[in-house]
Amino acid sequence: METKKAIISVKDLVKKYDDFVAVQGLSFEVFEHEIFGLLGPNGAGKTTTLEIIETLRAKTSGEIIVDGLSVDKQAQDIKQIIGVQLQAAGYYPNLNLVELIELFAGLYGANIKPMEMLEKVNLQDKAKAKYKALSGGQKQRFSIATTLINQPKIIFLDEPTTGLDPQARRNLWDLIVEIRNAGTTVVITTHYMDEAEQLCDRVAFVERGQIIALDTPDNLIDKLVSSGFERKKEVKKANLEDVFINLTGQEWRE
Amino acid sequence: MQKDIQDQHSNPSLATGGYSHTKATLALAKASFRSIMRSPSAVVFTLAFPLIFILVFGFLGGGGTRIDVGVTPGSDVNNPVIGTLEKTGMIRLVKDKSKAEFDKLLEKGNVDAMIDVHRKVNTSAYSVNVVYTSASRDKGGILKSVLNNIFYDKTLKPTVAEIKESTITGREYKTIDFILPGQLGFSLLSTGVFGTAFVFLSLRQTLVIKRFFATPVRRSSIVIGEGIARIGFALIGALFIILIGHFFFGFTLVHGTLTVVNMLILATLGVIVFMGFGFIISGLAKNESMVPPISNIVTLPQFLLSGTFFSIEAFPSWLQPISRALPLTYLNDAMRKVAFEGSGLWDVKFQIMILLLWGIGIYAVAVKVFKWE
Numbered sequence: 001m002e003t004k005k006a007i008i009s010v011k012d013l014v015k016k017y018d019d020f021v022a023v024q025g026l027s028f029e030v031f032e033h034e035i036f037g038l039l040g041p042n043g044a045g046k047t048t049t050l051e052i053i054e055t056l057r058a059k060t061s062g063e064i065i066v067d068g069l070s071v072d073k074q075a076q077d078i079k080q081i082i083g084v085q086l087q088a089a090g091y092y093p094n095l096n097l098v099e100l101i102e103l104f105a106g107l108y109g110a111n112i113k114p115m116e117m118l119e120k121v122n123l124q125d126k127a128k129a130k131y132k133a134l135s136g137g138q139k140q141r142f143s144i145a146t147t148l149i150n151q152p153k154i155i156f157l158d159e160p161t162t163g164l165d166p167q168a169r170r171n172l173w174d175l176i177v178e179i180r181n182a183g184t185t186v187v188i189t190t191h192y193m194d195e196a197e198q199l200c201d202r203v204a205f206v207e208r209g210q211i212i213a214l215d216t217p218d219n220l221i222d223k224l225v226s227s228g229f230e231r232k233k234e235v236k237k238a239n240l241e242d243v244f245i246n247l248t249g250q251e252w253r254e
Numbered sequence: 255m256q257k258d259i260q261d262q263h264s265n266p267s268l269a270t271g272g273y274s275h276t277k278a279t280l281a282l283a284k285a286s287f288r289s290i291m292r293s294p295s296a297v298v299f300t301l302a303f304p305l306i307f308i309l310v311f312g313f314l315g316g317g318g319t320r321i322d323v324g325v326t327p328g329s330d331v332n333n334p335v336i337g338t339l340e341k342t343g344m345i346r347l348v349k350d351k352s353k354a355e356f357d358k359l360l361e362k363g364n365v366d367a368m369i370d371v372h373r374k375v376n377t378s379a380y381s382v383n384v385v386y387t388s389a390s391r392d393k394g395g396i397l398k399s400v401l402n403n404i405f406y407d408k409t410l411k412p413t414v415a416e417i418k419e420s421t422i423t424g425r426e427y428k429t430i431d432f433i434l435p436g437q438l439g440f441s442l443l444s445t446g447v448f449g450t451a452f453v454f455l456s457l458r459q460t461l462v463i464k465r466f467f468a469t470p471v472r473r474s475s476i477v478i479g480e481g482i483a484r485i486g487f488a489l490i491g492a493l494f495i496i497l498i499g500h501f502f503f504g505f506t507l508v509h510g511t512l513t514v515v516n517m518l519i520l521a522t523l524g525v526i527v528f529m530g531f532g533f534i535i536s537g538l539a540k541n542e543s544m545v546p547p548i549s550n551i552v553t554l555p556q557f558l559l560s561g562t563f564f565s566i567e568a569f570p571s572w573l574q575p576i577s578r579a580l581p582l583t584y585l586n587d588a589m590r591k592v593a594f595e596g597s598g599l600w601d602v603k604f605q606i607m608i609l610l611l612w613g614i615g616i617y618a619v620a621v622k623v624f625k626w627e
Contacts, residue, residue: 054468076470080273084468090460094289106281107469109273150469 007032007154007185008053013062015048015209022048024209026062030154035176035186037200039193045209046189047087050156053187054084067153080108083147083155083184085140087162091131097142098127101149108150121145121175137168144175154185161195166244167251173199194241197221278471282479283486290449290487299444300491304437305498311433312503321393324348324356326370326383335371335380344428345397363389367397392568431506434499435589436562438492438517439582442524443553445488450532451545453480454624458536463626473626481529488525489518508596516592516599520606524585527609530616537623556582581612 006029015023023045030036038046051057053064055075064071066078091100101114118124121141126134134142140160147155157176161169169192176199180186190196196203197217204214213220290296323339325331325347339345348356348365359365367390370383384401386394457463466476496514499505507513535548559566559573560582566574577583588605591597599606 056464056467079468079470082468084465086461086465086468088461089465090462091465092285092289092462093456093460094292095285099285099288103281103285104469106284107278107466107471109277109470146465 004031007067009065011063014060016060022209026211028204028211028214030187032185034201035180035199037196037203038189038206039196039203040206044206046206047158050158054156081153083152085143085147085157087158096128096130104146104149110150112149117145137164140172157188159189166241273470275472275475279475279479283482286480286483287486290483296449300441304441304495307437308434308499311429321345321397322348322365324365324368326368327353329370330372333371333380335382360387363387366390366393392565395567430499430503431594434505435593436586438495439586440557440562441491442488442521443528443556443582446525446528447531447549447552449484450529451535451549454536455539485522485525489521492521506594513593517589520588523609527581527613530620533620533624537625556580561586581609584608
């Protein structure tokens, strides 16, 4: 990351619900073309933060600039340049994947070929299938395809790998890296630290609505090690997931 | 900030000025229409149910209403009144039975009325004595109106018997002419209420709408797109019902295509009003299982009390004001007037006005209770 230009900047973000403060004074920047991870336990405020940046939720206070656009005044413009994958979102019932892509193309005013979008996420064989009939990994890949329809500058992925088997997870990582390499900035939330370590250029740890650490995974690990931390058990050269992948193969199962 | 550097991603078609809300609305309408056409419940409620009722009543009625009228023993039978009644084709005269037999049949409703005609002394006019039975109130009502047509002038001007004949032999009022507009109204009501309520609740619950909000689409586009699809579907259903009724069961369309167009315009108005109920229900219901009970509270009373199956004239007088308060009553009424009496839309302006008032009221509530998230 030689040129670090912030494409998203969040300053002193606060979100209060009636008697509950979900986000209390978050500040961070996401650089262009990086994969930025928001990590933290459930209820830490990750999804709330994402949804405020995505213009889906109003903030209580603070300032957010997305690619030079303010969420307060230019929400419509921001929607044009971002792609959003929501946690657990469904799709219009009774439509097949091509028809859903056509719908989103209409909603974004984008001129795209549905089959090309499906090819990007390797779902061309499922073109006539309904979303409900897809496997978990396929659903996530399809969701990601819908985020790419407007050729966004930034995509937001909220726990895209939750519930996937190891193959599907690795497959999704490859897809996310591909998207980043094509020039799109990726903001992702996850509960899997191995995933964050492999995938993210920088991560922010969110706890009780505040950022408690923000750096590259390497630096964060080095910092911990230099503070004298040691794993209780000698680290082996492989872990159980490596064994699983080794035994069951790399290829996609869907 | 660094907008100029990001030309590798610049996409002119996505510039704010190039975004078309019309395209977004139409994309939604298309998606929604496809979805409705594939939804079994929509097809069943809109087409299958009404068609089944039409089939049943169509065959039951044998293509038309039959009113059995007993001719009182001793009555004059060779007179223009009886002759005209026979010519209508809907009245079957029962003769050659004793007074006692007739009384029993009348009590059970096996004959719908008794008629007794006598020439008045020293004039060419006839005196007609009709006895109705409470066992067959609705058919009695039809007979009454048929007779009224004949009497009206006959008692005043004894020589006009022939003129009156021509007025009542003009059009045959068949069961289908009553049943079909009612079924059509019911179909529009269910499509509007159930369809809209289910779709918006499920789109809200499965976060489909939230995902839409992450695109530049306007809320109004979502509502209008959905509305276009539902109205389109309802009109196709209505056309289908009207055509089947017309070609297979002889449903009367006085002015042909014009009548159909007028009916479809009324159908559009009806479905828009009924969709308002759907919006309200989708806002009130906490989950999908709450939709049918709440929807039934709206649809069932109208189904039963709005003259879908029986003329509301047949209801007890305390019930009639309730019937006359329901929007479907006015839609059914207007439909029947347009289809059978050949009225234009201006002739049913009163009914249309009541529907519009309902529409304003319903949407005023819908705006308050509708939930996007």
